[in-house]
Amino acid sequence: SPPLGDEWALNNNNMATRAWVSMKEYEDIKLEFFENIAKVTINRPRVYNAFRPKTVTEMIDAFDICRERADVGVIILTGEGDKAFCSGGDQNVKGHGGYIDESGVPRLNVLDLHKRIRTMPKPVVAMVNGYAIGGGHVLHVVCDLTVASDNAIFGQSGPKVGSFDAGFGSSYLARHVGQKKAREIWFLCKQYSAQEAEDMGLVNKVVPLAQLEDETVEWCKIMLQRSPMALRMIKRGLNAELDGQTGIMELAGDATLMFYLMEEAQEGRKAFLEKRDPDFKQFPKFP
Numbered sequence: 503s504p505p506l507g508d509e510w511a512l513n514n515n516n517m518a519t520r521a522w523v524s525m526k527e528y529e530d531i532k533l534e535f536f537e538n539i540a541k542v543t544i545n546r547p548r549v550y551n552a553f554r555p556k557t558v559t560e561m562i563d564a565f566d567i568c569r570e571r572a573d574v575g576v577i578i579l580t581g582e583g584d585k586a587f588c589s590g591g592d593q594n595v596k597g598h599g600g601y602i603d604e605s606g607v608p609r610l611n612v613l614d615l616h617k618r619i620r621t622m623p624k625p626v627v628a629m630v631n632g633y634a635i636g637g638g639h640v641l642h643v644v645c646d647l648t649v650a651s652d653n654a655i656f657g658q659s660g661p662k663v664g665s666f667d668a669g670f671g672s673s674y675l676a677r678h679v680g681q682k683k684a685r686e687i688w689f690l691c692k693q694y695s696a697q698e699a700e701d702m703g704l705v706n707k708v709v710p711l712a713q714l715e716d717e718t719v720e721w722c723k724i725m726l727q728r729s730p731m732a733l734r735m736i737k738r739g740l741n742a743e744l745d746g747q748t749g750i751m752e753l754a755g756d757a758t759l760m761f762y763l764m765e766e767a768q769e770g771r772k773a774f775l776e777k778r779d780p781d782f783k784q785f786p787k788f789p
């Protein structure tokens with residue numbers, strides 16, 4: 503039964519009545535909003551939602567908006583239609599040095615998108631509605647959670663088509679499925695069903711395609727009821743173990759944010775402005 507009550511489910515968990523509102527217009531993606539949830543949709547179904555540099559630039563912009571907007575608590579990443587979540591880099595624009603943008607410059611700006619998702623202080627949920635292949639597979643790997651439709655197909659294709667991601671797409675993948683399986687996924691470039699992906703710990707939940715958005719939104723609604731700071735710190739901590747000094751920096755940054763919210767930190771600033779010595783003795787020294 504719905505964890506938030508039948509009435510809530512009736513009013514809010516029905517795809518037909520969910521009114522997504524556009525937050526900004528783009529060429530290659532959609533950015534929409536519904537009750538504190540933002541949805542980023544790669545909107546290139548003709549090429550199975552493959553991304554070109556412009557698509558990625560737009561996604562980076564959308565994720566930056568989601569980070570800044572205080573009314574966004576959770577972000578969904580998905581693809582348009584029922585065939586593909588994302589089929590990776592657009593092979594039509596691959597040229598000398600990588601994926602060529604409109605001014606002729608080769609770009610791998612998808613790595614900047616990975617970093618945005620990784621450091622986003624809010625949960626990011628991949629809603630996988632079909633093929634998640636190549637760089638499209640990496641995108642879901644980088645997200646915090648993955649809810650997939652039963653027609654979803656997962657796999658890496660790089661060593662078959664002339665690319666690879668030895669970054670998050672390999673090392674973080676291995677954290678999900680283990681080293682042996684990650685090597686199998688990359689070395690063989692096989693495709694895996696949604697059920698196989700769930701069995702190997704690559705996705706959190708598989709549902710029928712018709713229920714995919716309902717289920718994903720329900721997960722988002724549950725997270726929206728949790729403490730945002732607690733979720734943020736959990737994400738930072740889980741990342742920090744794997745991300746070295748950069749991970750510690752992100753975790754430490756949020757510790758500083760919390761310190762700034764404490765009277766103890768405010769006393770230091772007040773004392774400076776009042777030209778007196780700070781009285782830190784008044785604050786408890788917890789065991």
Ligand code: S0N
Pocket residue numbers: 548549550552589590591592593594610612613633635636637638640641659660663665666667668669671
């Ligand atoms: C997805 C597949 C398996 C679907 O097969 P199916 O059902 O037979 O459909 P198709 O007829 O093949 O496809 C339907 C239409 O969509 C076009 N299309 C599909 N994928 C792409 C694509 N990636 N680019 C351009 N067009 C695509 C088809 O051409 C077809 O259109 P029409 O009908 O007009 O011919 C199958 O389509 C498939 O295997 N797709 C290619 C998957 C792939 O190899 N992707 C690229 C992998 N490489 C990358 O993503 C680059 C990664 C990268 O650069 C990177 C590097 C370092 C660090 C990180 C990354 C990163 O991106 O993460």
